[in-house]
Amino acid sequence: MHFTSELLLDDGVLERRFTLDGIPGLLWTPADASAPTPAPLILLGHPPLGLGTMYPRLVARARHAAADGFAAATIELPGSGDRPARPALNQAREDLRRAMRAGEPVGDDLVDALVLPLVDAAAPEWRAALDALLSLPGITGPVGVSGGLISLGVRLTATDPRIAAAVLFAGSFVPRVMFEEARRVTVPLHVLLQWDDEGNDRASALALFDAFASRDKSLHAHLGGHTGVPAAAAEAAAGFLRRHLKQA
Incomplete structure (x- = not known):
């Protein structure tokens, strides 16, 4: 891990790239x-839109986490930002946009092409980042996962025993x-669902929630589309992480 810049934010949070x-x-x-200490x-976690695009939301979430006593970190996803393009992934995204514009069903083959290569490439990178981050002074476990692609969150939570809770x-x-x-997946889970999410299959989301083996899991559903998550949902998720990571 090589640090390239350092910035002290006005609330005392140290941001390092x-x-x-x-x-x-x-x-x-x-x-x-x-x-x-x-x-x-x-x-x-974050969608594959690039860290530059996602930075305002990420830094806001990180400040909130820091106020609760947590460090927070993220890395660029494969094929996003300035990382090398992944033509097959770009083609799958274009096929998805075309299907949704035409009102056509999104088949399993397209979902697999869209998600699985990204998860397969990203999960080892996030585990390597976790190795490096936990070796730094001032950072420790337990580790939580918050947001981003749910399939990547599932993969990480199912395979890395250092993760103690996930939103x-x-x-x-x-x-x-x-x-x-x-x-x-057996760790405590806090799952958010936008009931009218235009880009998500609600039945599939409910089935996935049912599949989790966690004995401590809760589903928080809100009316509205993908970007309509109410502000109160963020505090509920933060409270969940405070309870489980601080207790651990």
């Missing part, structure tokens, strides 16, 4: 995080194979 094997990332730590870490947003298409992985 880094690269890890050429992958850009961002790390935010609260003012009182230190080797004697390390902060638990939250991995901030998942049921706002993206889910390949059928991910339901088997969901049955291996």
